[in-house]
Amino acid sequence: MNAIILSAIFGIVMMLSSAFVKNTKAYKSIALVGLILLLLANICETYSHAWLNIPTFDMLEFSRFGLYFNTLAIACTILFSAFSQREIERVGRYIGEYFALIFFVLCGIFILSSYNNLLMLFIGIEIMSIPLYILTGARKENLKSNEASLKYFLMGSFSTGILLMGIALVYGGTGDFALVHHGQDISTSIAGAMNKRMSFLDVAGMILILTGMCFKVSAAPFHFWAPDIYDGSPSVFTSFMATIVKAGAFIAFIRLFAIREEETTILENAIIGVDWKMLFSIIIVATLLFGNITAIFQQSVKRMLAYSSIAQAGFMLFSLLSLNDTAKEGLLLYVVAYSVATIGLFGILAKMKDYTLAGYNGMAKSHPTLAFANAIFLLSLSGIPLTIGFFAKYYMLMAVIQTGGYMWVAIVGVIFAVISVFYYFRVIWSMYFKEGTVELKYPVTKGFKILAVVMALIIILLGAFPQVILNFLYF
Amino acid sequence: MPIQYYIALAVTLFSIGVVGVLIRRNAIIVFMCIELMLNAANLLLVAFSKTHPATSVAPLAGIDGQLFVFFVMVVAAAEVSVGLAIIVMLYRNTHSVDVDFLNRLKN
Numbered sequence: 001m002n003a004i005i006l007s008a009i010f011g012i013v014m015m016l017s018s019a020f021v022k023n024t025k026a027y028k029s030i031a032l033v034g035l036i037l038l039l040l041a042n043i044c045e046t047y048s049h050a051w052l053n054i055p056t057f058d059m060l061e062f063s064r065f066g067l068y069f070n071t072l073a074i075a076c077t078i079l080f081s082a083f084s085q086r087e088i089e090r091v092g093r094y095i096g097e098y099f100a101l102i103f104f105v106l107c108g109i110f111i112l113s114s115y116n117n118l119l120m121l122f123i124g125i126e127i128m129s130i131p132l133y134i135l136t137g138a139r140k141e142n143l144k145s146n147e148a149s150l151k152y153f154l155m156g157s158f159s160t161g162i163l164l165m166g167i168a169l170v171y172g173g174t175g176d177f178a179l180v181h182h183g184q185d186i187s188t189s190i191a192g193a194m195n196k197r198m199s200f201l202d203v204a205g206m207i208l209i210l211t212g213m214c215f216k217v218s219a220a221p222f223h224f225w226a227p228d229i230y231d232g233s234p235s236v237f238t239s240f241m242a243t244i245v246k247a248g249a250f251i252a253f254i255r256l257f258a259i260r261e262e263e264t265t266i267l268e269n270a271i272i273g274v275d276w277k278m279l280f281s282i283i284i285v286a287t288l289l290f291g292n293i294t295a296i297f298q299q300s301v302k303r304m305l306a307y308s309s310i311a312q313a314g315f316m317l318f319s320l321l322s323l324n325d326t327a328k329e330g331l332l333l334y335v336v337a338y339s340v341a342t343i344g345l346f347g348i349l350a351k352m353k354d355y356t357l358a359g360y361n362g363m364a365k366s367h368p369t370l371a372f373a374n375a376i377f378l379l380s381l382s383g384i385p386l387t388i389g390f391f392a393k394y395y396m397l398m399a400v401i402q403t404g405g406y407m408w409v410a411i412v413g414v415i416f417a418v419i420s421v422f423y424y425f426r427v428i429w430s431m432y433f434k435e436g437t438v439e440l441k442y443p444v445t446k447g448f449k450i451l452a453v454v455m456a457l458i459i460i461l462l463g464a465f466p467q468v469i470l471n472f473l474y475f
Numbered sequence: 476m477p478i479q480y481y482i483a484l485a486v487t488l489f490s491i492g493v494v495g496v497l498i499r500r501n502a503i504i505v506f507m508c509i510e511l512m513l514n515a516a517n518l519l520l521v522a523f524s525k526t527h528p529a530t531s532v533a534p535l536a537g538i539d540g541q542l543f544v545f546f547v548m549v550v551a552a553a554e555v556s557v558g559l560a561i562i563v564m565l566y567r568n569t570h571s572v573d574v575d576f577l578n579r580l581k582n
Contacts, residue, residue, distance in 0.1 A: 119543055126550045133557050137564060146565045153558050154505055154574075158496050160554075161512030164547060165489055168519040171540055172482070175527040201482075 001062065002041040002051050003070050004110045010034035011103035018096020028085040031099035035081065038106070039074045042067060058178060059117040065328055066113035068473050069251050072332060073109055076244050076339040077102065083347045083451050086442065087236040091138045098138060101131035102240065109248030113255070118167045118177040121252060125163065125216065128248055129156045132241060136233040148232025155215065155225040163212030166205040173202025179259040203274055209256070210279070216249040219317060220286035223310045227294075230306035238302070239346030242309040243339035250316050254331060258323050280321045281409045287314035288416040295423045302355045304423060305345060308381065311420055312338050315396055318413065321406060322399035329470050330395030336462065336469055337392040341377040344455045347448075348374055353439040360427055361436025369449045371431045376456035380463070382424040383417050388462040393417060481522035488515035502562050502572040506555075513551050517544045 010031075017030055041051070046067045081088070081102070089095050108128030115121050133156060137149025171177060211222065218226035230238045257276070291311030298304040316334050319327035348370050352359055364371040380389035393413075400410045430436075462468060488511060495508030524540030566572055 119539070119546060122543075123546060123550065126553070130553055130557055133561065137561055140564055141568065143568055146561075146568055149561050150502060150565055150574075153561050154496070154502070154509070157506075157509045157554055157558065158512070160550075161489075161492065161509055161516065164513060164516040165519070167543075168485075168516045168523065171520060171543075172478075172523040172526070177539055177543065 001054060001056075001060070002045040003038060003067075003074070004060075004107055004114075005052060006038050006041050007103050007107040007110060010038065011100045011107065014096050014100035014103060018094065018100070021096070024089065024095055027096045027099055028081065028089070031081055031102070032078065032085075034099075034103065035074060035078045039071065039078065042070045042074060046071065058180070059120050060111070060114045061116040061180070062114050064473065065332075066251070066255075069113045069247075069332065069335070070110050071472075072335055072339075072469075073106065073113075073244050073247065076247075076336070076343065077106060077240075079340065079455065080240055080244065080343050083343060083448070083455070084236045084239065084350065086445075086448075087234075087347070087350045090442070091234045091236060092140065094138075098135065101135050104131045105135075105240075105245060105248075109244070109251075112248050112252035115252070115255065116179050116259075118170065118179070121256065122160075122164060122167060124252065125249070126160065128245060129160070129216075132156075132237075132245060135237040135240070136229060138237060139234050144232040145234060148229045151225060152229045152233075155229075159212045159215030159222070162208050162215070166208030166210075166212060169201045169205030169208060171205075173199040173205060179256070180262075206260070207274070213249070213253045213256070214283065217246060217253060217313050217316075218310050219283050219313055220290045220310070223287065223290060223313075226310055227303060227306040230309065231300070231303050235302065235346055235350035238306075239343050239350075242306070242346075243342045246309065246313065247316075247335040247339060250313075250319075250331065250335075254319055254323070254328075257320060261323055277321060277403075277406065280317065281406060284314055284317045284321060284409060285412050287311070287317060288413065292416045292419045292423075295420070298423070299357055300355050301357060301360065301427060302346075302349060304357075304427075305342065305349070308420065308423070309342065311416065312381070314416070315393060315413065318396040318400050318409070321409060322403040324399055324402060326395055326402055327399035329473065330392060330399055332473065333388065333395055333466055333469060334392040337380055337388040337459070340455055340459055341380045341389065344373060344377045344452060345381075348452065351440050351442050351444060351448075353441045357426065357430055358436065359438065360430045361434040361438070363431040363438045366438050367440075367444070370444065370452060373452035373456040374431060375428050376459055378424040378428055380459045382421045384421075386460065386463045388459050388466060390463060391466040478522060478526050481519065485515045485519035485522070488512075488518065500574050502565070502574055505574060506558055506562070510551065510555075513547060517547055520544050520547075 013034065014027070014031060017027065021027070045062065046064070088098055091098065105128055108124050111120055111124035111127060115124055133149060133153040136152045137145055139145035215222045230242055233241065288311060291307050291314055295304050295307035295311060298307060316331060319331040349355065363374070376387065380387035383389045383393040397410045397413055400406055492508045492512035492515060495511065496505050499505050499508065520540045520543050524537045527537055527540070562572055
């Protein structure tokens, strides 16, 4: 609760400060202070110091997992705004508002990590998405940005409509919006024994919700919007959208189906005739296939990263298939691994003039530090051992193997991980083994270089000791 | 009236909305079709709230469906304001609200 309230307050503070603070350099400092306070508040709540005790009537439920995810999301946002602050300032004139919108997006993510009611799911998704439509179109005079914004808006509200229809049908089938019923015996309620979790309305609704959520996390076959929008929006906001926001949508996705699996049995699902696990496997394989195969043929590194984010979403979906403790741990690791690496890659990409593969030629000669950091990020994304990306993939595959019966999905995952190495290494190849000069659009400061190396070191250190992250989940 | 009629009506409206989004090329009309989808869901929520009357065990069974509709309206209003702003911004740059006009990204 701390984080939800504080993030909304800081959003308003940023809006007010953009009206009253004239110094444009001050906004990023205010935002960073706000984010750090947010992080502290959330850690306080994790160790049971909630500042406000607001009765939520079981609409929100603050579990350790959700709160820890919040901590990681805020930490990644701090990293993002420290690393890309200059780029955010270059997007346009309304710097304070951009930070305000980022705070509102975070507020939505915090709701999504702790909802216990379909109403909260809907509101959380909307609070998360609506500011993003604006951020995507932040470059107002740029046609590509406009186009990305309109497409994102139309696709996003279309998927919201589908999600909402699903929620309405689930409500028709079960009689309420709550996911878990605390202190109330379901079997005695009116909506209970008669048709609880058994009606076709419910299943039809769940399939529509699944479709809507697949849109939000850009899983195949609903991934087609992602590359265009990631390509068109300003690079800074692409990195925010592709990492933290996507992780937030994933948490909502996992939470919905994890709770639902506890509430229904396989037998009940079998009576209806829907094999959810098979459905998830098909989505996973399709996502991995589209993401990886299309990424191979991209010449622009920005577009390649957009497709790779679809492919990485396919790996994150493994946790949806298995839904056990290993999957939850793996998801947290994946969020850190994927977010840090992608934020770093996009941060450096945003400084460059040429986004194509040829633009990276000879980077190791002219900018050895940035090339080193880039190489580490790419190694982590492709899942090479000694980086955190390896353990993230390892946990995901492990979780699937533990589920039993879905070995073939794990094998397909490994094959696609190998394929992904090809297009990630192509960038490393052109950085280290090709001749050329890298032209930077904006000068690179010393602080930027230090931060890039620090992020690379985080990836290597966590790759050696992944338990550092997971320990905080339990202690 | 049986609930099936309401479901049929809502699903019909929803399908009109989906088809409209998929085949119409004017951004404003696509936008209206999305609103149609949201309102079809609203209609269904209100209809279902009548089939789950409140009891002593579940005192909120009928009310929360209608409450949800208010939240959907609020969210839809927020979406309209952002969406129309985006469409106006686009119109200023291109003097067109045609969705097909925008295929610069696919090169």
